[in-house]
Amino acid sequence: MSSQTNLIERLGERLAGIRGRLTPNVGMDTVTWFRAGGPADTLFQPQDEEDLAEFLRNVPEEIPLTIVGVGSNLLVRDGGIRGFVIRLSAKGFGSAEVISPTRIRAGAAIPDKRLAAVALEAGIGGFHFYHGIPGALGGALRMNAGANGVETRERVVEVRALDRQGNLHVLSNADMGYSYRHSSAPADLIFTSAILEGYQEDPEVIRAKMDEVQHHRETVQPIREKTGGSTFKNPPGTSAWKEIDKAGCRGLAVGGAQMSTMHCNFMINTGTATGYDLELLGETVRARVLAHSGIRLEWEIKRLGDFEPGRTIEPFLGTAPDL
Structure with a gap:
């Protein structure tokens, strides 16, 4: 590959059926919250889970793939990122659905703050801490994000993920291998959605907890x-x-x-x-x-x-x- 564009040209027909957006030479300083860092050779934003699976099945193993979320917990070096950077689209991976009085099915690209709001609207407790985490669910699943004495592992029921070959995996809470700010799930897995569980709680109680989280962030964090x-x-x-x-x-x-x-x-x-x-x-x-x-x-x-x-x-x- 002599240029970023050649990565797309090189794969040619392999990418012909891809419905998502492929953009060469994307400055990662436009993605990270630090507003710093070099360019990604090519950014891929899949349209949905099947589109991502098709992409993974058709990209040769030797081409590096890097997964990023909203860029809030990310430092990109100035030389940039080789290969493809995959960023899940909000349209395809950013929704949430209440599937029981205590459970939510959510896409990996949903902002943590939005997930907290969905739980509030449904009267599901245990998600207030997400109101203060400036990231998306995919990153929270990967690093067992937590705040205010609660961690992601306390909410996870199961996680859907695709491996490097585009195969689907459904992981239980135990499969995720959670510890402090860490998951031992295979590093090549791309999380696409999860089922999360809380408990029934008065929305006013939930709102008060979210207000406490917000007040804490505003008073002690920049x-x-x-x-x-x-x-x-x-x-x-x-x-x-x-x-x-x-x-x-x-x-x-x-x-x-x-x-x-x-x-x-x-x-x-x-x-x-x-x-x-x-x-x-x-x-x-x-x-x-x-x-x-x-x-x-x-x-x-x-x-x-x-x-x-x-x-x-x-x-x-x-x-x-x-x-």
Whole structure:
């Protein structure tokens, strides 16, 4: 492949039956909430589950596929992403249906906040925490997203997914292998929808819980900044922000990237940050926390793509003794 367009031309007839949208050379800075990062060779937005399955059946194994959601928890490196980036369309994967007094069937592209609203309208409790998560259900299923003391694994009944060959899988809650901010479901699976279960609850009680979630976010998180949400997972027995603060990293800046002074586990693009600035800031924070407390922070933000030539960044800046 000598160009992004050649990827589409190369596959030619293999993609002839695809109904979704194929767009070459898409700047990922238009997708990620950080508003930074290089281009994707080709972006594919499937029309529905069958269209996605057909695409997967016809794309050779050697061509990389990368799945992204709404881009809220995503850092893309400046060299961009090779192969196809798949982003599920809101029209084909963004609906939700109440299928019982306590169950909802929802597409993987539905925004978490919209899912919380559907549950509220149906009087189904246990979904209020999604009101404060700035992502979509697919990402929540993959990383066991949680907030306000509730996690996705508490709601999942079953998940529909397609593998790299386009085969359909239906996974139970146990099959998802959930732990803190993690699922051990095979990495090549693309989640398309899920059945989720809560419990019957007075809508006014649900609304009050959602208002509490919103108030918390507005008072302690920089939600109006270009940010990717929580940068690092909480280590056992402590909070990431506390360790970052103790290591003197509140407000720390690299280029246009800064650890928020409002909530120092939130990394923000102050206006000119590149993917390199953001990742270098993150690894600098990890190195300083490691040196200060011996704690190895783990990224919660997903990092994708290639570095530009000559601009790699070592984990912990290469300072950890076992690296």
